[in-house]
Every structure is written in C-alpha cells, then in structure tokens.
Amino acid sequence: xxxxxxxxxxxxxxxxxVYRNDGGVxxxxxVLHGAEARVVLSWSDWAVTVRNRxxxxxxTVCSAWDDRNQIVSQPKSAELDLxxxxxxxxxxxxxxxxxxxxxxx
Numbered sequence: 646x647x648x649x650x651x652x653x654x655x656x657x658x659x660x661x662x663v664y665r666n667d668g669g670v671x672x673x674x675x676v677l678h679g680a681e682a683r684v685v686l687s688w689s690d691w692a693v694t695v696r697n698r699x700x701x702x703x704x705t706v707c708s709a710w711d712d713r714n715q716i717v718s719q720p721k722s723a724e725l726d727l728x729x730x731x732x733x734x735x736x737x738x739x740x741x742x743x744x745x746x747x748x749x750x
Contacts, residue, residue: 656710661720666713671695
C-alpha cells in the first residue's frame, strides 16, 4: 500500500487523538505501520489501537477514516512525545494502563 493511500485511510488519527462515531468515543493509543501493524492484523499495512472511553475496551482497527468520524480533541506535539515515550515503556511490559491515564488526564 502506498503512503498517500495509507495517510488518507488513517485520517487525522494520531497518538492521543480523541474521536467519536456511532460506535462510541475513542482515544488513539497507538498507530502502527508495516510489519508492526501486521503483527496485530496480518492483512493490513496499518492499524490503530484505540480505547473506548465509556467501556475501557481496547480495540485494534484498520477501518478507514470517513465522514462518520469526528475529532473531539488532539494533543499538542509536546504531549504526543511524552505519551509516545509512555506507550513504548508500557508496551515493553505489556501494561497499557499508564498510557490511558496520561491521555485522559
């Protein structure tokens, strides 16, 4: 898949983005590309791990961004760097909870 098509499908979702659609309100906890994405979703060149803010359920999806989705908020770039460091640390221990605390604080 080419980078332009991937960017269009990913849309504005990046680490820390909060968005909503008919399925709920979600916080983006990871954006995966290439081999990293295929570890989670073998058929996809990209994936997004999100947490449902109402239920706390984590999902990894590769659904394309469309007009049914709406941005609620996006973090500033300094917050993104800090969240990315927390995510890498938490992911190494397979404990994603510290990331969710940082993103909703």
